[in-house]
Amino acid sequence: MQLSTHLSRPCRHRPILGLLTLLLACAPLAACSSDSDDNPLGIGTFDPAAMASAKASESAAAAAASASAAASAEAAGVVTAESLSTDRYIVTYIPEDLDAQQTEVLKAFINYDQVTWNIWFTGTGVENAQPLMTAEAYQSFKDHYDPIAGETVSGGLRVAVISALITSPDPANAKAEVRVCSDQADLNSFDTSGQENTDPETLQGRYERIVTLIFDGETWRTATEKTLSTNKCEA
Structure with missing residues (x-):
């Protein structure tokens, strides 16, 4: 996988x-x-x-x-790496001194990343990603998911958020970029029959990614995602 x-x-x-x-x-x-x-x-x-x-x-x-x-x-609205983490999605670092808008972008990205990873973990719930992505991004996600629907992933990952930047502050066309390092060394994948089919070269690496989000007037949605490097970043 x-x-x-x-x-x-x-x-x-x-x-x-x-x-x-x-x-x-x-x-x-x-x-x-x-x-x-x-x-x-x-x-x-x-x-x-x-x-x-x-x-x-x-x-x-x-x-x-x-x-x-x-x-x-x-309760005070303070966001920390610990508060953003789950049992198998550990946030190891977030940038300091983010303003309110950057914090909203950070939370939107983490929510998107956790929801989509949960789809890979469980092999179900692809529809849960739709509200978090643009129509084009969701279709691309489904194109990758549908051929392996039902396959699962075990283990956990570590994610370091390198930056969360507003690249276009125009309210009518607000855009942001979140740059992260995802350490997937502890992940293993399984086919629909439960047989392990882990490909270490494509699953268990450290991936530096940049994710673009846009604000649609109500919420930040993921639009694009690109891998910048493999096994060069630390999380």
Whole structure:
């Protein structure tokens, strides 16, 4: 199967302070415990279980904070490589300091790329690509898809977005170009009977592509796609 294009992701102290100071200073971090009757100085004793519990609580809190930050960023409309990724479509890089229009182009491209890759992954749903492409681009996509309809692809890919540029800001004829590197090294293809038919030379490469999108007054649609190089870019 040839899929190189769609149209054709401790405790530190100075030794001089002595053991007593070391134990007292580390007590809050080491999850220590003490017994006033047996330990009149109140020096904590090391409790491995308590320490493990404390570390687990810290890890859970950090994970919750990270998830909360990601949710806040998403709610605020902030786009990140992580927010654009799925389990098998990993976005490894996006350009910084994109303006609002460039961000919309980026999101439109990622949506198009993920939907069309899902068609190759599952061997179904070609009609889902139609709203994301111009009529000519969709017809070209179907011309490539129909002869191998039902064939599937396994694995995942990594995509680095090199640039997202507005090439024509005229509202009546707005155009944009997205340049990407797709690393398909982990992909394998299968025919309709489930037999593997992977062609490493046409499927498992690193492809630098440039995708042209146009704005039709309502949404950005993919118009053309061209491969610029093979096995030269990094994702």
